[in-house]
Amino acid sequence: MGxxxxxxxxxxxxxxxxxxDNFYCRGNCEICGLCQVYHGKSPExxxxxxxxGKRTFQEIANEYNTSQG
Incomplete structure (x- = not known):
């Protein structure tokens, strides 16, 4: 991923x-899980x-990581 x-x-x-490139729909929800992580919202x-350019990638990722608990 890089x-x-x-x-x-x-x-x-x-x-x-x-x-x-890194968060596209793979068409296999059982293996992927992106839809669950982002509550059905598109990664875009x-x-x-x-x-x-308003917030860093990490700031947003951290929000989703902490909101999952």
Whole structure:
């Protein structure tokens, strides 16, 4: 998967591509689990602030990690 592009040194398109390439629907919910992690929201919607450069990828990921407990 690699590290997400840093918001200070990447473009919106690069961040969007990272999300799309790494969090796309694999069509096998039993194995994947992305839909459960993001409560049925698309990763593009979940990470919209990251894509737009407003918040880091890690800030958003941490929110979802802590809200799952």
């Amino acid at each position: 590290s997400p592009p840093d918001i200070e040194t990447s473009t919106t398109a690069e961040r969007e591509k990272y999300i799309y 919607l979940v990470y919209a602030d990251y894509i737009e």
